[in-house]
Amino acid sequence: MPELPEVETVKKGLADFVVNKTIKSVKFSGKKLRFPYSRKFGKKILNKTILNIDRRAKYLLFYLSENYVIIAHLGMSGTFKIVKGRDIKKYKISKHDHMILYFDDGLLIYNDIRRFGYILLTANCPDKHHLLSPLGPEPLGNEFNAEALAETFKGRKRSLKNTLLDQKIISGLGNIYVCEALFRSKILPTKFTNELVRKNGMAKKKLYDLVESINEVIREAIFFGGSSLKDFHHADGKLGYFQNKFKVYGRENESCLQPGCKAKIKRIKQSNRSTFYCPKCQK
DNA sequence: ATCCCCACCTGGCCGC
DNA sequence: TGCGGCCAGGTGGGGA
Numbered sequence: 001m002p003e004l005p006e007v008e009t010v011k012k013g014l015a016d017f018v019v020n021k022t023i024k025s026v027k028f029s030g031k032k033l034r035f036p037y038s039r040k041f042g043k044k045i046l047n048k049t050i051l052n053i054d055r056r057a058k059y060l061l062f063y064l065s066e067n068y069v070i071i072a073h074l075g076m077s078g079t080f081k082i083v084k085g086r087d088i089k090k091y092k093i094s095k096h097d098h099m100i101l102y103f104d105d106g107l108l109i110y111n112d113i114r115r116f117g118y119i120l121l122t123a124n125c126p127d128k129h130h131l132l133s134p135l136g137p138e139p140l141g142n143e144f145n146a147e148a149l150a151e152t153f154k155g156r157k158r159s160l161k162n163t164l165l166d167q168k169i170i171s172g173l174g175n176i177y178v179c180e181a182l183f184r185s186k187i188l189p190t191k192f193t194n195e196l197v198r199k200n201g202m203a204k205k206k207l208y209d210l211v212e213s214i215n216e217v218i219r220e221a222i223f224f225g226g227s228s229l230k231d232f233h234h235a236d237g238k239l240g241y242f243q244n245k246f247k248v249y250g251r252e253n254e255s256c257l258q259p260g261c262k263a264k265i266k267r268i269k270q271s272n273r274s275t276f277y278c279p280k281c282q283k
Numbered sequence: 284a285t286c287c288c289c290a291c292c293t294g295g296c297c298g299c
Numbered sequence: 300t301g302c303g304g305c306c307a308g309g310t311g312g313g314g315a
Contacts, residue, residue, distance in 0.1 A: 002308060034291070034310085058309080076309055077293075096293085114292045116309060131311085158286070166286095167310080174308055229308065230295085249308095271287065274306085 004172030005221035013235030025102035057171035075116030135171040150203035153193035161189035184213035248276040
């Protein structure tokens with residue numbers, strides 16, 4: 001589910017409350033997430049203090065005292081929730097609450113209906129963890145730019161849609177924001193990567209447009225608190241707003257929102273996942 | 284090396 | 300109301 005803007009939103013929602021809190025107790029549902037918890041997970045984090053929360057791509061990183069780091073991925077349906085004040089006593093654990101951290105004055109709960117997410121414990125530099133080390137650049141970072149992408153794209157014949165979903169090439173994008181970015185840059189999702197690169201290996205203008213659109217859509221989505229579909233909400237239960245800004249995602253057979261365009265948004269399958277685009281605006 | 288496909292899950296919705 | 304089928308924001312791992 002959650003793509004970079006949603007994970008960023010979760011991070012911001014958690015930071016104020018959980019940073020500097022000490023974990024006094026831990027409870028697990030006992031159900032297996034995508035990866036089972038390491039043995040002694042609960043014991044190891046007991047009495048550790050959360051020093052900071054960060055995000056890398058779609059991962060949340062909880063930096064604890066004594067160099068422990070919790071790596072959390074929300075998969076498709078994972079959410080974090082905070083319970084505090086008088087709500088603590090009346091909180092009823094739901095069957096999809098898989099991990100609960102108890103602080104003196106609150107709870108941090110990981111809930112995940114589909115259990116595609118996972119929570120791991122590592123030490124020191126999480127960037128070196130085998131799940132994080134292959135990740136490509138952040139879309140809002142300096143290393144993500146048209147010339148660097150051209151280097152990766154040249155000579156490779158793979159659809160742009162699938163390539164942009166590949167976390168090794170650029171990290172943090174998912175199905176929604178790839179569709180939206182391609183619409184904004186007026187590029188067909190079925191176009192091949194090498195079509196955006198000149199013979200001399202330099203980026204074509206369209207590739208600059210694409211980079212710009214990715215940047216823009218991610219910034220805007222973060223600004224609006226991400227997109228709330230189905231089960232996604234902020235740590236405080238509030239909803240994001242960006243779903244109201246979708247131009248193509250989830251709009252099959254609806255009219256293109258580009259002024260003057262009368263085309264209907266199409267849905268196709270690429271690698272068995274839905275792609276939405278305007279057949280007239282995107283070339 | 285590169286790319287595609289499956290599997291992992293629950294639940295909501297639609298048509299019969 | 301029930302059942303089958305399809306859909307969903309992701310991705311590691313195995314096979315082509």
